[in-house]
Amino acid sequence: MAIRELLGSIIALIGSLFLFLGALGIVRMPDLYNRMQTGTKSTTLGTILTLLGIGIYRLEWLPQMLILIAFILATNPVSSHTLARAAHFTGIPLTRKTVADKLAEEEHRPIPVEEEEEVV
Amino acid sequence: MAEFIIHLATFIVLFGVILASVRFIKGPTAADRTVALDVLTIISTALIVLIALFVNRVIYLDVALVYAILSFIGVIAVARFIEGGL
């Protein structure tokens, strides 16, 4: 009994750490696309771990937590993909440390890199 | 012990809310603010589940379910608007 509650709370703590790191990453990252990456992947994993930990902590809530995890896994990458597509097609510049942009090479466009004077 | 760890996790998630709000204030373009909105909706889903754990009611999980379904419609609408279509 106590071991199960301790295990669930520790999983929820790890998930909340991932949520905090995702929110720290969208402040610290130099570029829109890097912010979007850390703001989607890390927070998806953090939410899944938090909900799973609470489902283990309170075992009769576990089916609803699994439904919530399924909805988050379905909806979260869709919104991130739509946002990344919109940002790339409106020409928001990449950071200067970028080494490859396969979509711009495929369409024979120059890689949109941000200006020189903005020091990261 | 387990309740203390849950409280610690809640404080860490609340710090995440503050940091995402900082990016929303700073963001130079509209797409940056949309990323902050996306992160805030996901963090709010986790916060609603934590509130349901604290006040010990099952009915609050339905609110989190509605939120997880409906919140991404706003992000998709803003992204399509930035792209030009809608």
Next chain:
Amino acid sequence: MIAWFIGVLGIAMIVGALAAVHLKQTVPAIIAAGIVSLFASVLYLLLAAPDVAMTEAAIGAGLSTVIFLYAVYKTRSGESEK
């Protein structure tokens, strides 16, 4: 614990409302209005009103943002035709 929730979410909600008033461009102001209704939904939940919170999440955060953006899109397309 509930007091910490109300403090942090209320301060973030006030910041979002000030941003919605003071931002110059249209789309960030609409996003700020969406963030205000997002935190309002969580605060309604904290004040033990789950039905009001569900309605606020459906209408405030989802529907009103889409309607605002649709109105802005229609007015801009009308201006570009002239």
